[in-house]
Amino acid sequence: MAAEAAAGRAAGTTAAGRPADGLMPHLLPEDVEVAEAFADPPHAELFPQEAEAVARAVDKRRREYTTVRMCARTALGRLGIPPVPILRGPKGEPRWPAGIVGSMTHCDGYRAAAVARDDRVASLGVDAEPNQPLPDGVLETVTRPEERPHLARLAAAHPATCWDRLLFSAKESVYKTWFPLTGRWLGFEECVVVPDPDDGTFTATLTVPGPRVAGREITRFTGRWRTWNGLVATAIAVTG
Structure with missing residues (x-):
């Protein structure tokens, strides 16, 4: 699948194969391989099983589904994993x-996948969103009451970042990290996210019993965030 190389070239790569610029690679440790794309290559391919899964989807859905799997296979290839269907x-x-552990994300103008070997990383969660305010009425659905005053203070002090959208993205990354460890749903109200505007990190404190990793219960996830080129991204990597 020659088109997969485009995922690595989209933002340029270093000699070691890591992107020299971009969004998601800055947020994850070296044990994690990341591939991202900022457009949908016209000749990206799907395995037959994947194509069947989106056979009735609209064109936009098929394109994002195809490109994000191209990114995933590019990242897997850097771990020595041959191309396989990702169902x-x-x-x-x-x-x-x-x-392998991994996570994928897509939004308008961006697709990315992150993968790692499970003896180095226990779980991963990544998410990207447009750096734009949430639609009306969504904030109350995805936040807890104690989170909203902090968001308002951040918005007043650092208006270039849409903090409501960043919090939503962080909770998406929390869920993507949580689910492989538990196999259970996690609601937006079941964690409290606090972004740090100074060092590009956030904490997500669970309000329900957490998963156990390497014999210890996880009660809080720590992640990183970044805004770049009209996007906001969040990422979590749990090591053993």
Whole structure:
């Protein structure tokens, strides 16, 4: 699948194969391989099983589905994993090859995938969104009451970042990290996210019992965030 190389070239790559610029690679440790794309290559291909899964989808859905899987196979290739279908599990989660953890995201003008070996990273969650305010009425759905005053203070002090959208993205990354460890749903109200505007990090404190990793219960996830080129991205990597 020659088109997969476009995912690495989209933002330029270093000699080691890591993107020299871009959005998501800055947020994850070296044990994680990331590939991202800012357009949909016209000749990207799907495996037959994948094509069947989106056969009735609208064109936009098919394109983002195809490109994000191109990114995933590019990132997997950097771990020495040959191209394989990446299908969805019963709850919509991506099904990765044995021994691999990963996460995918897409929004208008951006697709990305992050993968790692499970003996180095226990779980991953990544999300990207437009750096634009949430639609009317959504903030109350995705936030807890104690989060909203902090968002208002951040918006007043740092208006270039849409903090409501960043919080939404962080909770998406939390869920994508949580689900592979638990196999259970996590509601927006079941964690409290606090972004730090100075060092590009956020904490997500769970309000429900957390998963156990390497014999310890996780009660809080720590992630990183970045705004770049009209986008906001968040990422979490849980190491053992």
